Amino acid sequence: MSLLEVRDLSKSYGGVQAVRGVSFDLDAGERVAMIGPNGAGKTTCFNMLNGQIAPDAGSIALGGRPLAGLPPRKVWRLGVGRTFQITATFGSMTVRENVQLALLSHHGRLGSLWPLASDAHVEEAEALLERAGVKELAARACAVLAYGDLKRVELAIALANRPRLLLMDEPTAGMAPSERGDLMRLAAELAREARTAVLFTEHDMDVVFEHADRVLVLDRGELIARGSPGELRADPRVREGYLGDA
Amino acid sequence: MSGSAILLQFLNGLAGASSLFLLAAGLSLIFGVTRIVNFAHGSLYMLGMYLAVWLSESVGFWPSALTAALAVAALGAAIEMSLLRRLYPVPELLQLLATFALVLIARDFALWAWGPEDLLGPRAPGLEDAVEIAGGRFPEYDLFLIVVGPLVLAALHLLLTRTRWGILVRAATQDRDMAGALGVNQKWLFTEVFALGALLAGLGGALSVPREPANLTIDLSVLSDAFVVVVVGGLGSIPGAFLAALLIAEVKAFAIGLGFSKATLVVEFIVMAAVLVLRPWGLLGREAAPLRGPAALEPPLALPSRNVLRALLALAAALALVPLLSRGYALVLLSDVLVFALFAVSLHFITGPGGMLSFGHAAYFGLGAYGAGLLLLRAGAPMEAALVLAPLAAGIGALAFGWFCVRLSGVYLAMLTLAFAQIVWSVAFQWDAFTGGSNGLIGVWPSAWLASRTAYYYLTLGACLAGIAILWRVLYSPFGYALRASRDSPLRAGAIGIDVRAQQWAAFTLAGLAAGIAGALYAFSKGSISPETLSVPRSVDALVMVLLGGIQTLTGPAWGAALFTWLQDSASREFDYWRAVLGAVILALVLALPGGVGGLLGGRSTR
Numbered sequence: 001m002s003l004l005e006v007r008d009l010s011k012s013y014g015g016v017q018a019v020r021g022v023s024f025d026l027d028a029g030e031r032v033a034m035i036g037p038n039g040a041g042k043t044t045c046f047n048m049l050n051g052q053i054a055p056d057a058g059s060i061a062l063g064g065r066p067l068a069g070l071p072p073r074k075v076w077r078l079g080v081g082r083t084f085q086i087t088a089t090f091g092s093m094t095v096r097e098n099v100q101l102a103l104l105s106h107h108g109r110l111g112s113l114w115p116l117a118s119d120a121h122v123e124e125a126e127a128l129l130e131r132a133g134v135k136e137l138a139a140r141a142c143a144v145l146a147y148g149d150l151k152r153v154e155l156a157i158a159l160a161n162r163p164r165l166l167l168m169d170e171p172t173a174g175m176a177p178s179e180r181g182d183l184m185r186l187a188a189e190l191a192r193e194a195r196t197a198v199l200f201t202e203h204d205m206d207v208v209f210e211h212a213d214r215v216l217v218l219d220r221g222e223l224i225a226r227g228s229p230g231e232l233r234a235d236p237r238v239r240e241g242y243l244g245d246a
Numbered sequence: 247m248s249g250s251a252i253l254l255q256f257l258n259g260l261a262g263a264s265s266l267f268l269l270a271a272g273l274s275l276i277f278g279v280t281r282i283v284n285f286a287h288g289s290l291y292m293l294g295m296y297l298a299v300w301l302s303e304s305v306g307f308w309p310s311a312l313t314a315a316l317a318v319a320a321l322g323a324a325i326e327m328s329l330l331r332r333l334y335p336v337p338e339l340l341q342l343l344a345t346f347a348l349v350l351i352a353r354d355f356a357l358w359a360w361g362p363e364d365l366l367g368p369r370a371p372g373l374e375d376a377v378e379i380a381g382g383r384f385p386e387y388d389l390f391l392i393v394v395g396p397l398v399l400a401a402l403h404l405l406l407t408r409t410r411w412g413i414l415v416r417a418a419t420q421d422r423d424m425a426g427a428l429g430v431n432q433k434w435l436f437t438e439v440f441a442l443g444a445l446l447a448g449l450g451g452a453l454s455v456p457r458e459p460a461n462l463t464i465d466l467s468v469l470s471d472a473f474v475v476v477v478v479g480g481l482g483s484i485p486g487a488f489l490a491a492l493l494i495a496e497v498k499a500f501a502i503g504l505g506f507s508k509a510t511l512v513v514e515f516i517v518m519a520a521v522l523v524l525r526p527w528g529l530l531g532r533e534a535a536p537l538r539g540p541a542a543l544e545p546p547l548a549l550p551s552r553n554v555l556r557a558l559l560a561l562a563a564a565l566a567l568v569p570l571l572s573r574g575y576a577l578v579l580l581s582d583v584l585v586f587a588l589f590a591v592s593l594h595f596i597t598g599p600g601g602m603l604s605f606g607h608a609a610y611f612g613l614g615a616y617g618a619g620l621l622l623l624r625a626g627a628p629m630e631a632a633l634v635l636a637p638l639a640a641g642i643g644a645l646a647f648g649w650f651c652v653r654l655s656g657v658y659l660a661m662l663t664l665a666f667a668q669i670v671w672s673v674a675f676q677w678d679a680f681t682g683g684s685n686g687l688i689g690v691w692p693s694a695w696l697a698s699r700t701a702y703y704y705l706t707l708g709a710c711l712a713g714i715a716i717l718w719r720v721l722y723s724p725f726g727y728a729l730r731a732s733r734d735s736p737l738r739a740g741a742i743g744i745d746v747r748a749q750q751w752a753a754f755t756l757a758g759l760a761a762g763i764a765g766a767l768y769a770f771s772k773g774s775i776s777p778e779t780l781s782v783p784r785s786v787d788a789l790v791m792v793l794l795g796g797i798q799t800l801t802g803p804a805w806g807a808a809l810f811t812w813l814q815d816s817a818s819r820e821f822d823y824w825r826a827v828l829g830a831v832i833l834a835l836v837l838a839l840p841g842g843v844g845g846l847l848g849g850r851s852t853r
Contacts, residue, residue, distance in 0.1 A: 050741060051740075071740065072741050073741075073745055076742060082741050084737065084738075088735045088738035089735065089738055090735055090739075091544070091734050091735070092546060092730055092733075092734050093547075093727070093730065093734070094546045097727065100727075101724070101728065101731055101744075104724045105728070105742050106742075109724050110724050110725065110728045110743075110749070113720050114723055115724065116549070116723065117726065117727040118549065118722070141545060143544075157738070157742060158741075160742065161742075
């Protein structure tokens with residue numbers, strides 16, 4: 001049985017069918033890229049996977065547990081971490097506090113009214129920040145960070161609950177080429193060591209071909225192709241529809 | 247109820263719906279384009295009433311109604327050009343406060359111009375009689391009103407869909423920036439829309455003159471009705487406002503017809519609650535785009551330094567020594583300062599770190615005060631028990647109202663909190679037998695051992711400082727962080743397992759409990775309670791305190807409470823029209839000093 005099983009997932013907004021009958025599997029430790037032109041339905045898929053929106057039809061199971069229709073906070077508790085296309089962090093807190101809060105939530109301590117939050121899980125937070133490569137920013141306010149740094153802070157937050165599935169929506173957008181490699185190597189490390197399944201969307205084909213074990217190609221809401229990067233490079237439909245003849 | 251009685255009650259409801267619709271449609275229209283919730287909308291309605299009564303003495307009712315509506319429209323245009331234009335870029339809390347300042351000024355103006363007595367208007371010439379309908383008699387004028395509502399709806403619909411101007415208004419409602427980028431002259435569009443909204447409000451007021459007398463409290467009562475209508479119908483939707491006005495007016499008419507005239511507001515509340523549970527954005531409303539939070543760029547909350555803690559402890563010690571120096575008026579004033587500091591800090595707790603705009607926090611202060619008085623006088627509880635149990639009543643109220651409030655955000659939330667507060671006020675005001683009605687409760691005195699001014703001062707000092715300290719401390723706890731997280735980014739908060747609504751609900755309840763403590767202490771220090779204790783102006787007082795001290799500072803609201811209480815105490819002894827003075831101070835503050843006094847004094851460093 002695969003870690004993640006997605007079956008016949010569909011969602012429409014008014015008259016627009018954003019996602020139509022999408023099915024795929026993800027195994028533990030696998031890195032899979034979801035690609036497709038703007039409006040292909042990638043973010044809608046992600047939003048259904050982490051509970052941001054409920055699908056119209058279809059099922060999602062993580063380790064055999066159904067999660068379609070659950071709110072994001074419950075999906076997170078089942079072990080799904082997420083970074084957003086437009087970064088979402090807590091602007092009035094420091095970078096470290098952002099991660100500390102995620103850790104407090106992971107350890108079930110959000111209801112406590114007395115202990116100081118800034119003293120909680122300091123070492124664990126620092127370790128996650130180090131891992132994401134932003135340890136030196138720990139004391140900075142999130143509101144003033146550059147976009148590329150925020151992406152990595154988001155990653156540190158997403159790792160706080162040791163996710164079984166990590167969803168990264170355009171993780172390398174806004175980053176310099178060298179930073180992209182670093183970030184994707186970190187994802188590879190997670191997949192290898194913690195057996196985390198990583199699903200990411202990406203517009204940069206170099207990143208996709210270098211860092212994905214498999215690729216899913218989405219076009220107008222439908223999965224039109226899937227396979228290893230090598231297979232897809234040879235697929236005429238993908239070349240025509242998405243890669244161009246480059 | 248017989249068939250004909252039902253029909254008459256139904257027609258009665260339709261007549262009531264018309265002026266409610268005129269008011270709500272204007273409010274909705276103005277919000278759609280300017281994104282400002284005009285708290286002065288009820289005041290425009292009130293001015294329309296007074297002007298119509300006043301002018302009818304010389305020119306007769308029909309010309310006076312039209313003239314009054316046009317005069318109010320002109321006033322609206324003047325307000326937009328002189329004041330609102332400066333407010334579009336400021337945070338919404340400040341916008342709401344500024345329009346509330348206009349409420350205070352308008353009310354004192356009406357008091358000065360027409361006196362405190364209700365003004366009875368003329369009947370409408372040509373429509374003085376009643377007609378026979380289904381065996382009952384029904385006023386002709388009410389039939390006329392029934393026609394006015396749909397006529398105005400149709401006219402607005404044609405205006406918005408068939409004219410070039412209407413297309414511009416709809417474009418600006420959809421996307422202000424894009425309309426501006428396409429070359430629409432926004433300045434005049436905003437002025438025209440505001441004038442149209444004011445015209446509708448003024449007309450609504452003028453046309454209600456033959457049905458009810460003009461009075462000084464109608465501004466807030468029609469405003470809360472209009473808020474209920476707009477929330478139920480969906481903010482920004484004119485047909486939604488019409489539907490909701492029909493629904494609310496009918497419900498009210500039948501509640502009165504069935505003999506529950508005292509329960510109309512409660513029934514209204516139940517209808518609103520039911521709609522909000524099923525459709526959080528109203529009958530025909532759409533989910534609101536996320537609004538600017540009040541604290542988007544708030545710096546991180548650092549722990550206070552040792553020096554700051556020492557200074558605060560020294561201040562507490564100094565307060566404890568005051569009775570050794572003076573046992574006179576200073577103690578009374580300081581007690582008030584302490585009570586209002588706790589009240590303001592509890593409001594700041596949800597409004598600042600919690601990001602929930604509340605315009606009805608006095609409801610919980612008042613529930614604490616009335617809870618204490620009622621437990622003592624009606625249930626015969628000992629004073630000590632009443633003091634401990636009363637805040638629980640406020641907490642339970644906050645728990646019940648909060649459940650609805652946390653489902654909304656931004657201005658929707660502000661309107662809902664105000665509507666709830668108005669409902670609590672009405673119950674206190676109308677239920678003579680239990681709450682003493684407009685006279686309130688007297689004889690709410692503490693037990694003998696607390697009766698001396700000094701003893702009660704120490705009780706107030708201890709309870710308020712402890713309450714403030716606990717609320718501040720909670721902000722540094724995991725709970726407080728999760729609360730701020732829910733404000734900063736609900737999206738990210740949900741994605742790390744935070745139950746945003748539960749977090750906000752708990753905070754709302756905690757703040758209500760703290761406000762209840764302040765209210766109970768206040769009741770026993772004054773010995774009497776009046777409905778004013780939980781009126782909407784009291785809620786605004788608290789917001790002014792928070793604003794005065796600076797919403798982005800932790801200790802600011804406490805300083806703001808001290809400054810405000812002292813200013814109010816001196817001003818109310820010096821000026822007859824001190825509410826208008828307060829309104830002017832609020833306007834000056836919003837325009838000149840949006841960061842608050844705390845920000846000015848370098849309050850940031852004490853965070």
